[in-house]
Structures are given as C-alpha cells and as structure tokens.
Amino acid sequence: MNIKPLADRVLIEPAPAETKTVGGIIIPDTAKEKPLRGKVVAVGHGTKDEEMVLKAGDEVLYGKYAGTELEFDGQKYLIMRQSDVVAVLA
Numbered sequence: 001m002n003i004k005p006l007a008d009r010v011l012i013e014p015a016p017a018e019t020k021t022v023g024g025i026i027i028p029d030t031a032k033e034k035p036l037r038g039k040v041v042a043v044g045h046g047t048k049d050e051e052m053v054l055k056a057g058d059e060v061l062y063g064k065y066a067g068t069e070l071e072f073d074g075q076k077y078l079i080m081r082q083s084d085v086v087a088v089l090a
Contacts (some may be wrong), residue, residue: 003072005044005079010054012038012062012078037061037089038078046082054082059089 005011015037039059041061046052067080 002007003042003077003079005042007044007083008041008047008050008052009044009079010082010085011042012060012067012080014038014078016074036064041077043082050082052082054088056086060085061087061089 003011024066037059040054042056043052043054062078062080062085066084067078070077071078
C-alpha cells in the first residue's frame, strides 16, 4: 500500500454495496445505498492529544457522510479522521 494517512486519519476500503433486485428490477448504481461499513487498510500515528486506537484489518462502521472518497489503482477508498468511525465490529 502506497497511501499512508497522516495524524489521526485512517484509510478504509468500503464494503461493496448490496445489489438487491425488487421484483426483477435491477437497481442502478446511483440509487444504491452507500455502505456504512468497511475494513481499515492503513492508519496514521495519531496526535499528541489523541492516540490511534484503530489498526489495519479492523472492521468498522462509520457515518453516512464521513470521509473523503479517493480512487487508487482502480480501487475505491475513504480517508477520514478516527473520530468519524463510530464502532469497531468484533
């Protein structure tokens, strides 16, 4: 991985959007609900005021509008502050 988040930021690979059909109707990508869970790929070092508690490999839940979307080598990621993550899935 060539992306290394700074400070209290984490890089997350979002879970794929669910593709449900309703009575044989295929839902287009624009109407699909954004996933609110993903896997932490990389983390920063934290700040002097906030230590980094997340680690690479954690499955997390985050807010609907959290983070900034980016694409690297054809893969979509989200980069956000650790405080935007609401839970770690056990």
